[in-house]
Amino acid sequence: xxxxxxxxxxxxxxxxxxxxxxxxxxxxxxxxxxxxxxxxxxxxxxxxxxxxxxxxxxxxxxxxxxxxxxxxxxxxxxxxxxxxxxxxxxxxxxxxxxxxxxxxxxxxxxxxxxxxxxxxxxxxxxxxxxxxxxxxxxxxxxxxxxxxxxxxxxxxxxxxxxxxxxxxxxxxxxxxxxxxxxxxxxxxxxxxxxxxxxxxxxxxxxxxxxxxxxxxxxxxxxxxxxxxxxxxxxxxxxxxxx
Numbered sequence: 001x002x003x004x005x006x007x008x009x010x011x012x013x014x015x016x017x018x019x020x021x022x023x024x025x026x027x028x029x030x031x032x033x034x035x036x037x038x039x040x041x042x043x044x045x046x047x048x049x050x051x052x053x054x055x056x057x058x059x060x061x062x063x064x065x066x067x068x069x070x071x072x073x074x075x076x077x078x079x080x081x082x083x084x085x086x087x088x089x090x091x092x093x094x095x096x097x098x099x100x101x102x103x104x105x106x107x108x109x110x111x112x113x114x115x116x117x118x119x120x121x122x123x124x125x126x127x128x129x130x131x132x133x134x135x136x137x138x139x140x141x142x143x144x145x146x147x148x149x150x151x152x153x154x155x156x157x158x159x160x161x162x163x164x165x166x167x168x169x170x171x172x173x174x175x176x177x178x179x180x181x182x183x184x185x186x187x188x189x190x191x192x193x194x195x196x197x198x199x200x201x202x203x204x205x206x207x208x209x210x211x212x213x214x215x216x217x218x219x220x221x222x223x224x225x226x227x228x229x230x231x232x233x234x235x236x237x238x239x240x241x242x
Contacts, residue, residue: 007143007170027231028056029069030102034082036073050181051199084231087113088130091122092217095207095237096130103229113230116223120216133236134201138180140187140194144169151192158186174202203236214239 031052039046043053049070056066085106087099097117103109114124140160142151151171152163159179164172175183177199184197209217217237224233 007168023226023228024059025056025061025065026228027102028052028059028061029065030082031231032056032066032069033073034084034102036070041070041074047181054197085109086127086131087124088127089113089117089122089124090130091117091220091235091237092120092213093207093209093237095209095217095235096133096203097122097220097224097237098130098134098201098234099224099230100232100234101227101229102231109227109229112227113224116227117220119223120219122220130236131201133205134203134234135174136177136199137202138175138177138183138197138199139202140173140183140197142171142173142192143195146171146192150190151187154186154190154192155183158183200232201234203234205236206238207236208238208240210240214241 032049035046035048035052039048041049043050053066082102082104083106085101085103087101087110089097089099091097099113101109101113110124117124140155146169148163148165148169148171151173155163155173155175158175160173160175160183162172162174164174166172173183173187173194180197180199184194187194217235218239218241221233221235221237224230
C-alpha cells in the first residue's frame with residue numbers, strides 16, 4: 001500500500017460525490033422511503049432510517065425532502081415496491097467490487113450492472129465471490145491534525161474495536177454496525193467531528209492500481225455509481241490517478 005495517499009483518495013471520492021449531489025439525493029430519498037416502509041417513521045426506533053437521515057443531512061438535503069420521503073414510505077403501500085439486492089464482481093487487476101442496489105426490476109438492474117462492469121474490463125461474479133474479502137463495519141475518518149489520543153479514548157469507551165492511524169496522520173475508527181450510532185454520538189458529544197462516517201463494507205486488503213489500469217477502474221466505478229438502481233459501490237481498489 002506504500003506510495004498512495006488514503007487522504008487524497010478520500011478527498012477525491014468526496015469531490016466526485018459532491019459533483020453528483022442531485023443523483024445522490026434521489027438515491028437517499030429511495031433509501032429513506034424503503035427504510036420507513038420497513039421499520040416505521042421514527043428514526044430513534046429505526047436504525048436504518050436514522051442512518052439514511054444522517055446521509056441526507058450530510059448531503060445537505062432539505063428537511064422537508066426528508067420528511068416527505070418518510071411520509072411516502074410509512075403512509076401507504078402503493079407506489080414502487082423496491083427490494084435490496086447485492087451484486088459482486090471484479091474490476092481491473094482482480095480488484096473486488098460489491099454493488100448494493102435497490103430495484104423494482106431485477107432483470108434491468110443486473111443487466112445494467114453487468115454492462116458497467118464489462119465495458120471497461122471487469123466482470124460480474126457469483127453470490128459470495130468477494131464478500132469474504134470485506135468487513136461489514138462502522139467507519140469514522142478523521143483527517144490529519146486531529147487529537148489521536150482523545151479520539152482513541154472516546155471511541156474505545158463508546159464501543160469501537162479498532163483505531164488505525166496511517167503515516168499521513170489519517171485516523172480511522174472502526175466498530176460493529178450495531179455500535180455505529182453509539183460511537184458517533186459519543187464522538188460528537190466530545191467535540192470530535194469526523195470528516196466522513198458510514199456503515200460500509202471495508203476491504204480487508206487493497207489492490208493498488210496505477211496508470212491506465214487506474215483510469216479504467218475509475219470508469220467502471222463511475223458507470224456503476226451513475227446507475228439509478230445502485231445505492232453504494234465498495235471496492236478493494238485504491239487508485240493512483242494523476
